[in-house]
Amino acid sequence: MGMWSCEGFCFRFVVCGLGVCLVVLGGCQKPLELRLPDPERLHYVVEGYIEPGVPPVVVLMRSMGFRDTLSMQTYYELFVHGAVVRVSDGSQTVTLREIRTDTLPGWLLSGLQQFVTLPLDSVPPLYFYTTVDMVGVPGRTYSLEVVIPGDTVVLRSWTRIPGAPRPLDSLWVVPVNDSMVELWARFADPPETPQYYRYMVKRNWEPFCDPLGNVIEDRYFNGRTITFDINPGICNIYGYDFEEELPPTKFFRGDTVVIRWCRIDGAQYRFWLTLGFAISSLSNPFAGPVRVESNIEGGLGIWGSTHCVVQGIRIPE
Amino acid sequence: MGRIGLDMGLGERTGGRSGVEVVFWVVGRVVLGLIVGCWGLLGQGGSGVGRYLLRGVVVDSFSREALPFAQVEVVEAKKVFQAGPYGNFSVWLRGGVYTVRVRAVGYVERAVRVEVNRDVVVQIGLVPVQRRLRAVEVRSRRRSSEEVSMSKIRVPIRTLREIPVAFGEQDPIRALRMLPGVQSAGDATPGLVVRGGTPDQVLILLDEAVVYNPGHLFGLFSVFNPDALHSVTLFRGGIPARYGNRLSAVLDVRMREGNLRKYRVRGGLGLISSRLAVEGPLVRDRASFMVAGRRTYFDLLFGKYLKTFTYNFYDLNMKMNFRLGESMRFYLSGYFGRDQFYFKEPEGSFQVWMPWGNQTVTARMTRMMKGGGFLLTTLTYNEFRSSMEVEERSLQVVIASYIRDLSARVDYQFAQRGSHLVRSGVSLTHHTFSPLAFALQTDEKPSHPRKKYVLDGAVYVEDEWQVGRRLGIEWGLRYTFFAHLGPYVHYLYGGDGRPYDSVEYGWGRVIRVYHGGEPRLSVRYRLDSFQSVKGSVMYIQQYLQLVSNSALTTPFDLWIPSSLLVKPARMLEFALSYVRDGFRLPYSVSLGLYYRYLWNLLEFKDNYVPDVNHDPEYSLVRGTGESYGLEASVEYDGDWLTLLVGYTLSWNWRYFPELNGGRRFPSRYDRRHDLSVLVLWKLGWRWRFGLTFVYGTGNTATLPTEFYLIRFMLVPHYTARNNFRLPPYHRMDLSVTYRFRIAKKYMQELILTLYNVYNRQNIFFIWLSTRGDWQTGIYQKFYQVTLFPFLPTLTWNFRF
Known part of the structure; x- marks a missing residue:
């Protein structure tokens, strides 16, 4: 039985709608200068995870105003340094320390990346807070507290690590043309519900990436077997040409694909679901604005728990 | 402006075992109380010693079609009243000879002498202005200061035809947007925005049947083919009690009945579509028909060049009219329209097929009663259906929605007696809503797990009361009820957004009942023969609402009926205006104020994402609204020149505790200034010029x-709702019409339309794009899409 996810479909519909608009209305499109009001205040943004057997990792950044430009210089200025980041499992509280990814050896980053949801091997590098004094244990609840230096804002959140996901039953390819293929997966959902899933894709030497619409809820297929296609998404944002490229949806023959197939908590599912819609709605006149759901009290972003298995396939030439 | 805590007796009742009995109890009590009581007071024949009944019908002299809402004046008796929707009127008079003067918009005024020494039946034919035979005849004009209703606008179809529109496609809805207090929400919005309301708050009737989606081509054109239309009447406020279930306005569109004497053909070739209408007698003076069709030919001409997508729409209007003796008529009419859109990804397996459209069928019997009353019995069926079939390799998905109504109503208009003209009636409608039914294979029939069944009904009485020469009152009371019926499953959701339990209601079980009275009052006080002050108060409820999370209106926007969770929207309106008509010159000036307060409006939550597996009513939040403003208009309706200038200054606010941090925010249709100018100039018989701004x-x-x-x-972050205002919309259009004949019989028209003459780049929609790179900087850039730049079009119309 096939599975249909609204997220994937809606993304396609956006592409379809834009395609029609470009054909029909292309000649009547022009840039528009709008003087948007400045935000009353900028927000702190958290992206943090705790996973079984892996230390907690937290990236802490500021948001940017609509008129701000993101460049290599301003990118580093977005990180918040010197914050007091604490994670507690109820019996043990640890304070995380800040590390810049490119100060770690490359072999270590590559190895860690198999087990960590955060894109540690990304280019450009990022600053993150972590510790060696704590690793995640499935079933435990972990609270996060972030105190910002020089600010009264305190960010708080909590998450509970889910059990291990059942692995994907199988992966196979469907040829599209001489060079491209679609990658499909089959998955038998266990009878327990609710279960939320997320997958990340690594192609060849690229870092793991998150295709839009890569979160799934088992509400509508609980206990049944589903099939779905896997998109590569945009993995290497550095050097990506926003004006020319659309997110890829297919793989090349000869690619080696690694998939992290994960169970996630409900808050993380809602975060990634609304985030996908929020981004795609910007360029879709048929969609309304979507506010991304966050579980960070006092800020934006996500403090989530993930329990993953890693699977792979080599696509034949 | 403070909030008003007012409840006009709206009742709510949840269902129990005796739910069906509850519904019939409500209907029965109200019907007995109002209708029978009203008939008892006014329907006792009205005859007295020396009083006779004058009954009549106002018709078009040439086609013999009935003319709705003509103004009838019995001069010697000093009685002025309005004929009914089928041109019918009846009045009790003492014996004598009377002058009956009849006026109808677009027709030459006519006065006839009638001797009333027994009960008399007359048929008064009016000649269309364009076919005037003698230059000395007086053209009928709407005298605004005489009418009690302050917000009724009847626009002649002939005038609508002369207003320049995009692609030369004549469109009544676009033309109505020229009127003060009436706005469009943009170039591609099918409906009307009246006094700060939303398009779904306008009741659109085509021969009494509700049209849920009045747009073709995603709203670029309306579904109304002008060749098939007989009259277009808009109530933008002060809505009479015979209408209901919409807050803002009523657009009552009626199809042509068909010429009872001659066969007529009319049609046209336009840039987008071609149309053809045929009408004529089935049996001379006894039965007639009208058939009108329209189709786009974009797909036929360019289909093989455009491999990625195709689009077309067509519609068909049909009507038959039977005269069953002197006093009875039977009408059968229907509308069938469909849009079809297909898209295929150029280098992929993704394809989508989207058909949508309306269907309406109306059967109506009218009967002129011996006691002078006029009985109208109407059955209507209407359906709006939209679906989307998506296919990608082995995956096939169908999403389908529909709304289906079956309705019956009886209206009775009493004879004009004394200073009262009373109408009364009952109606009952069964609605079936099926939002977003879903199937995984295209050959599988979509299942409709969230179908909703609704029964609504109304009983009303309204009275046009001429208290004296100066004071005129139109009052009405409408009592409505609404029942959400089973089968239905009500899910109980937990904090994680997932259902933890459900309550199942069986077939026919009443789940929720709403009911309440809706009083309406309009008063006109004439300061002198040419000036009047008018006021109106209206309380109204709407049991169905259209909710959209999109910047554009699409056929896939959902109609949400009131239900266990969703309460009906309600509105209280106050309006006041001053009207002055010209003494010698045919002009009219009006200045008005209005204030509206609205309850139980619906919006999607901030974090709503579309999900076909989830009933959208669980994703809605409820709030209130407030709109107020000033309307001014100047109208000159001369023989050769028509000028209409309308201006509206308005504010339109929304208050939703769960949105925008609980702070008020402007409505999507908040428009501070709205100005429209229309000039139509006739130069002899051949040339006509039109200008709109x-x-x-x-x-x-x-x-x-x-x-x-x-x-x-x-990732974008939104801090406030409707926090920005887009650039203003403005545009000027010109049209030149040249009329000529080939032989005497074949009337031709060439219309050159210059749409958007100064090529204003009005915004259809905006979208945001990420641009740049890491070296130079990544930034966000807005782009606007303009739908209609400067567009010269030529249309050829013919008639014979």
Whole structure:
């Protein structure tokens, strides 16, 4: 039985709608200068995870105003340094320390990346807070507290690590043309519900990436077997040409694909679901604005728990 | 402006075992109380010693079609009243000879002498202005200061035809947007925005059947083929009690009945579509028919060149009219329209097929009663259906929605007696709503797990009461009820957004009942023969609402009926105006104020994402609204020149505790200034020139003020609703019409339309794009899409 996810479909519909608009209305499109009001205040943004057997990792950044430009210089200025980041499992509280990814050896980053949801091997590098004094244990609840230096804002959140996901039953390819293929997966959902899933894709030497619409809820297929296609998404944002490229949806023959197939908590599912819609709605006149759901009290972003298995396939030439 | 805590007796009752009995109890009590009581007071024949009944019908002299809502004046008796929707009137008079003067918009005024020494039946034929035979005849004009209703506008179809429109496609709805207090929400919105309402708050009737989606081509054109239309009447406020279930306005469109004497053909070739209408007698003076069709030919001409997508629409209007003796008529009419859109990804397996359209069928019997009353019995069926079939390799998905109504109503108009003209009636409608039914294979029939069944009914009485020469009152009371019926499953959701339990209601079980009275009052006080002051108060309820999360209106927007969770929207309106008509010159000036307060409006939550597996009513939040403003208009309706200038200054606010941090925010249709100018100039018989200019403050939009970075994706953050205003909309159009004949019989028209003459780049929609690179900087850029630039078009119309 096939599975249909609204997220994937809606993304396609956006592409379809834009395609029609470009054909029909292309000649009547022009840039528009709008003087948007400045935000009353900028927000702190958290992206943090705790996973079984892996230390907690937290990236802490500021948001940017609509008129701000993101460049290599301003990118580093977005990180918040010197914050007091604490994670507690109820019996043990640890304070995380800040590390810049490119100060770690490359072999270590590559190895860690198999087990960590955060894109540690990304280019450009990022600053993150972590510790060696704590690793995640499935079933435990972990609270996060972030105190910002020089600010009264305190960010708080909590998450509970889910059990291990059942692995994907199988992966196979469907040829599209001489060079491209679609990658499909089959998955038998266990009878327990609710279960939320997320997958990340690594192609060849690229870092793991998150295709839009890569979160799934088992509400509508609980206990049944589903099939779905896997998109590569945009993995290497550095050097990506926003004006020319659309997110890829297919793989090349000869690619080696690694998939992290994960169970996630409900808050993380809602975060990634609304985030996908929020981004795609910007360029879709048929969609309304979507506010991304966050579980960070006092800020934006996500403090989530993930329990993953890693699977792979080599696509034949 | 403070909030008003007012409840006009709206009742709510949840269902129990005796739910069906509850419904019939409500209907029965109200019907007995109002209708029978009203008939008892006024329907006792009205005859007295020396009083006779004058009954009549106002018709078109040439086609013999009935003319609705003509003004009838019995001069010697000093009685002025309005004929009914089928041209019918009846009045009790003492014996004598009377002058009956009849006026109808677009027709030459006519006065006839009638001797009333027994009960008399007359048929009064009016000659259309364009076919005037003698130059000395007086053209009928709407005298605004005489009418009690302050917000009724009847626009002649002939005038609508002369207003320049995009692609030369004549469109009554676009033409109505020229009127003060009436706005469009943009170039591609099918409906009307009246006094700050939303398009779904306008009841659109085609021969009494509700049209849920009045747009073709995603709203670029309306579904109304002008060749098939007989009259277009808009109530933009002060809605009579015979109408209900919409808050803002009523657009009552009626099809041509068909010429009872001659066969007529009319049609045209336009840039987008061609149309053809045929009408004529089935049996001379006894039965007639009208058939009108329209189709686009974009797909036929360019289909093989455009491999990625195709589009077309067609519609068909049909009507038959039977005269069953002197006093009875039977009408059968129907509308069938369909849009079809197909898209295929150029180098992929993704394809989508989207058909949608309306269907309406109306059967109506009218009977002139011996006691002078006029009985109308109507059965209507209407359906709006939209679906989307998506296919990608082995995956096939069908999403389908429909609304289906079956309705019966009886209206009775009493004879004009004394200073009262009373109408009364009952109606009952069964609705079936099926939002977003879903199937995984295209050959599988979509299942409809969230079908909703609804029964609504109404009983009304309204009275046009001429208290004296100066004071005129139109009052009405409408009592409505609404029942949400089973089968239905009510899910109980937990904090994680997932259902933890459900309550199942069986077939026919009443789940929720809403009912309440809706009083209406309009008063006119004439200061002198040419000036009057008018006021109106209206309380109204709407049991169905259209909710959309999109910047554009689409056929897939959902109609949400009131239910266990969703309460009916309600509105209280106050309006006041001053009207002055010219003494010698045919002009009219009006200045009006209005204030509206609205309850139980619906919006989607901030974090709503579309999900076909989830009933959208669980994703809605409820709030209130407030709109107020000033309307001014100047109208000159001369023989050769028509001028209409309308201006509206308005404010339109929304209050939703769960949105925008609980702070008020402007409605999407908040428009501070709205100006429209229409000039139609006739130069002899052959040449006609039209000019329109519209200006409107830009719509509001919800735009992000911040972005943040998650996994190198720029994520928007919205801090307020409708926090930005787009640039203003303005445009000027010109049209030149040249009329000529080939032989005497074949009337031809060439219409050159210059749409948007100064090529204003009005915004159809905006979208945001991420641009640049890491070296030079990544930034967000807005782009606007303009739908109609400068567009010269030529249309050829013919008639014989």
